[in-house]
Amino acid sequence: MPLENAALITVIVVTYNRLSYLKLTIDSILQQTYKNLEILVIGDGDQTDVKKYVEQLVDFQVEYLFVPHCGYPAKARNLGIETAKGSFIAFCDDDDLWHPNKLEHQMQFFNQDSSLDLCFTNRTVIDAAGNIIEGKGLNWIPSKTNLSTILLTNFISYSSVLLKKEILIKTGLFPDELKFKAIEDYHLWIRIASCGKLYFLNEKLVHYRIHENNITKKLSVGAKSVLLIFKDLFPQLRLNYYLKLKAYMGVYTKYIIYRIKGI
Secondary structure, three states, rough: HHHHHHOOEEEEEEOOOOOHHHHHHHHHOOOOOOEEEEEEEEEOOOOHHHHHHHHHHOOOEEEEEEOOOOOOOOOHHHHHHHOOOEEEEEEEOOOOOOOHHHHHHHHHHHHOOOOOOOEEEEEEEEEOOOOOOOOOOOOOOOOOHHHHHHHOOOOOHHHEHHHHHHHHHHHHOOOHHHHOOHHHHHHHHHHHHHHOOOOEEEEEEEEEEEEOOOOOOOHHHHHHHHHHHHHHHHHHHHOOOOHHHHHHHHHHHHHHHHHHHHO
16 A cells, blocks of 8 residues: 555553563554554553563664553543544553454455454464464354344454544544453444444454463453443443443353352
8 A cells, every 4th residue: 555645553552561462563553554553551650661662672663651550541542542643542561462464354354345443354373483373263244234233242353443533523433441340342343333333354364462460350350340341331332231231242142151160
C-alpha cells in the first residue's frame, strides 16, 4: 500500500515490568509491512528501563508515556487512545507478537468496506519461550459476529483488534474501574457491537503468549465478573428480554460447569 494513501494507525502497547517481552513485541510491530504507524508505549507507572529503550528507537515513530501505577491496564489504554493521532487504532499486549502482514491484511478489509468499524483476527498460542502450543486457540467463533453472539462469550482477542478511532467517540473508552480488571476489553467490545460493524479475519496473525505473569482469573471467577458487565451495560443498551435471558443463561451455565470442574 503506497504510504501517501495509507491512513495512520496508532498502535497502543501498555506495559508493566516486562521489558524483555516488550522488546519482542515492539520488534514484531516495527516489522509490519504496513508502515504508516505511530507506536505509543504506555507504562502503568513510570518505568526508567522502558523509557530508555524507547528513546533508543530514534529511527521510528515510537513515544513513551505513563500513568501513575494503578495495577490495571484500562487507564493506560485510555491515555493512549486520547493521545492517538491515527484515524485507526490497534492494540497489542506487551507480551504478544504480530505476524508481519497483520495490519496490512486488516486494512484491506477496511478499504473494501467503509461501514466496517472493528476487525479482529484468529491467533496461535505460545508459551513463555515463544513455542507454539498445539491445540490451543480460540474456542469458538460464530458465523455472525454481532451483539447477539458476543454476549455469549468474548471471542475477540485484544491483541488482534484494529478499529476506527471514530467508533470510540460513540461508545466511550475502556471502563476505568478496578472491578473490570481483565474484562475491560469485553466491556468495550460489547458496546462497539451494539452500534458498529465487526469483522472476523480468520487468519492466525497474532501469537498470544501464556506465562505465569498473565493477568488472568480462574474461569469460574471470570464468569462471575461477566455479570458485572451485564449489570453495568444492560440498562444502557436497552436489550430485548430474550437477548438478555440468553446472555444470562450462557454465563450461569459456564459458571456451573467451571465450578464442577474446579477451574
